[in-house]
Amino acid sequence: MIEIKDLHKSYRMGSNSLHVLKGLNLSIKEGELVAIMGSSGSGKSTFLNILGMLDEADSGQYVLDSVPIKDLNETKAAKYRNKFLGFIFQSFNLINYKTAIENVSLPLYYQKVNRKERQEKALQYLEKVGLKQWADHLPSELSGGQKQRVAIARALAAEPKVLLADELTGALDSKTSYEIMELIQEINDEGKTILVVTHEPDIANMCKRIVHLKDGVIVEDTFVEQVRASEYVQ
């Protein structure tokens, strides 16, 4: 599903150049649930941004679902993001003047799906994350966990190939975090490829594979025995 070969990225800070990613190689198959771990400054966010086509690598190959991702202009990147990727952010990033269902149907709007179908799909995904009865509520009326569920529903609505989650439990307490991870695991069980960037070991252990980044290189890449989040959730 994802093929990364010799990925480099550096940022220019005045006269200095900061080499953030120093030749990453990674291959992720369909249906994997991968945690990307590392301390701050390890380059994990930069890596995720490149995967998410929010940023471009200086050199190296990135192939997503057999499509080589290169020479992106903004319009093309937007189309690919919309088609291939679902984003889940630490701070949810819901649009605060739109109701839950409107937020969920936003990627479908950019896919030019007609209105009725959009509503149906959005409601279907809200039901999947257990928030059907909250469809007409504004984000300000929802709890943190509920907001993240809406964000997950939004990421799923476009039916992307890969879900990219950036510290998705960073703003949540541990109980809610586990509930969210349970949902992520369920979605993964249905076959969706998911990448989770985290620095919390317990969250990483709920994934099937852990990739450790340090100073811009992969120092460890192990398949682990998945801890089911449902064990923590009463």
Added chain:
Amino acid sequence: MRFIFDRDTWQEIFGSIRKNKVRTIITIIGVLWGIFVYIALSGATKGLDNGFEREFQGIANNSMFVWTQRTSMPYAGFKIGRAVQLKLSDAEELRNKLPDIQFIAPRNVMGIFGGSPPQVSRGMKTGTYAVFGDYPVIDKISKKKIYEGGRFLNERDMENERRVCVIGERVRNDLFDRDEDPVGSYVKLNNVYFQVVGVYKKSENVDFEGDNSLMLPYTTYRKIFNTGENVGWFAIAAYDEADVIALEKDVKRLLKRRHKVHPEDERAFGSFNLGEAFAKLFGFAKGLNFLSLFVGFATIIAGVIAIGNILLISVKERTRELGVRRALGATPAEVRGQILLESVFLTLVAGILGIILGAFVLAIINVITQGSSGFPYTNPTVPIPYIFSALFIMVVLGTLIGLIPAQRAVSIKPIDALREE
């Protein structure tokens, strides 16, 4: 184009507008005020213009009057202070020598410029009224509205020195009963009976006659009052394209030569140039019109710039939201289009509201000023092309101004937008 008529597009726009109601309203007020000032000002100017036109309708507005005074310089053996007398032959000469003259009417009057108005009677009723001796052509220079059944003086009256007269409205009211038709009956002036051939309406314009005068054929007047070839003053109308100020000078120069007046004597002949006065007045109206256009447009531009400014702030505030939209697959074109459409939409809504408000205020002004004859103000309107051009300019300006925040919105990278707290 589909983008503009898509219901979803509008839903997105309304969504973001509704998000900040107060700011939207204040923004709209800026442009609304601009177009309101524009409409109200140009409507009021048009009203003033119409008012002037109404005030002076029926007067050839390139006409002038020339009369004589006393000389102020000795010349050709004549002493200073000589009274000059205009003659009928002067009219002939002026007409022949000056092709710019369209009409020239020699006039005489008794009872206005010195001399007491003669008594006019009918049966037991009497009154004193000014009496004019006129050529029929005066009707071309200063139009008289004649009541139905009557007529103005004509050439036949002149040739036959007929004892006929046209009387003013007030003369009729004084000398005739209400249900009487004065046309065909007689009034007595200087022991001579005159048949009334017409009654003229009181005009709201500026004129000499008022509504308490009698107008006789020039020839008859000459005979009755024994004035010979003498003329009180000339009323002259120039062709529309003629330069009335130059004509006035020519007329005076010619008259000075004929009457042996020093060419530089400024006092011997008096004149009033209506054309010049009109030109000043209409120039004033034109200036007002230009001013209102200028002020109106300047205010509209200020309003539109305010919209651009507000949208710029709005884009800044929405950086994160726009980043999310970009991450979810909004193309730069879609983001730009949305901001642009927001700008144009706000401008248009404000513009239309301003036009409605402006029209409303003009209607109120119209009701208030209606029927007030002392104030030259009639039917304040704004021509439809003005309104459409204003709307068009607003759409164009709204688009141009909207481009700035739209470009700003697009230039923000989604990654930076998301990182922003």
